[in-house]
Amino acid sequence: MAGDHAALASLWQSNRRWVAAVIMAHKPARADLDDLLQDVAMTLLAKISQLQEPAAFHPWLRMIAMNAARLAGRKHAAGPRLSSLDAPITPHDSGPTLAERAPARPHAPATAPASDEARRLMELALELHEDYREPLLLRAINELSYQQIGSILGLPETTIETRIARGRRMLRERAHAAQAATSRRTSVEVVTEPHAARISVDSRTA
Amino acid sequence: MTNFHHNLPADPRGLPADPRGLPADPRGLPADPRGLPADEAGADTAATPFAFDRDLLISRIIDARAGDAEWDSLRTIAARDSAIWDDLAAARRDATDLTAALQPALAAADRTAMPRIVTHRAGGLGFSLRRHLGWAVAAALAMVAALQFSDGQTTGIGNASPAAAGLPGVTTRTPEQALADYLDIGRQAGRVVGEMPERLVIESRPNPAGPGYEVLYIRQLIERAVVSDVFRIGVNEAGKKIYVPSSVPVVPSSVE
16 A cells, blocks of 8 residues: 555656646636645545546546636636634634644745746646647646647647647737736826826925 | 758657647647637637747757757747747746745645555445544534534533433443443434444554554544524634634535
């Protein structure tokens, strides 16, 4: 059993990064990625014995990740939950909260925060059709070949290349359009600023 | 552009095939409302393949998959249209930014370990644990709130005694027996539905008292209650926790 767990842990370790990219491509913005990754890991643990064909592992695991992300989408659509991690376990306010009682997550390694520009680009990428955003995010991991991405998505390598190329072009166009819209707003602010300054001076002299 | 498509699949235009038989968009047309490019929306695509080749070319260059043929093609295109350098630079920057934006997600993946679960079948209940666990916690909290606000004036909760449940003279010798008694009495009183089959391990470590491991785990009991009101826990202007009346969406059961 210990050997089984070690093998499974190793299998998870070698696949969890692309699983995160798949979840990112399908989850609602508010859903917590850590929770969904944990869900996928637990499902993998519980259902790996049901996998008949080892060659189908990648598409199978991707489907688990997609289902977890979509289930999170339905949960968010259903409305807020009544429980809160800040709520005390006991009805008395002095008791420990659920968050305090929860086992601590492994220490999160420090990662350089993405720039605002990078975050905006990610938001634009997530607006692309899933046929394009998913291979695009998988490619952005920088660890997977087109063939490996094709194995995960169950598509030929040539299709992956086409979708990534198209996705990049669509993303470029959207980023350009967003930048143009921002420039227009900035121009309006520059035009109105002198008026604001003059009104301020006038009010002081009055 | 003599042999740019030498290693691409055989498409009459030298374009990679789409498995759904959709033609590639040669014109860089804007996306349709679903976010699909014009080709996937079924638009006419009879124009030249130039623009699409350009996308593929740029993509290959920033992925370091371009060979001599691709670089030759880039020079040829750039001689006619220098804007390709801008597109190439923008695509390179986008790829870098997208990778940077994905790093927090990858870091989250790196710290997600495979959980250890000790499975004990208890009673063979067919509940879908994970789907209902959130609501079980929510219901428990709400029930606590309801109990507190109604000053114990609830119906159907915790009123069963062994005698009332028809099990007089219960004697408890071990924790397991005590729990089994609780489950039996609770079932008869209508308070206990059952125990979830899985036990969730939250911590394990070498046994400090000897060989083996010390494992901390959660046993999950499902109870039912009828309450007059349901509350959620909120915070007032002073930052103090308050109980706010709330409605509960109907959640269908998945008992098999």
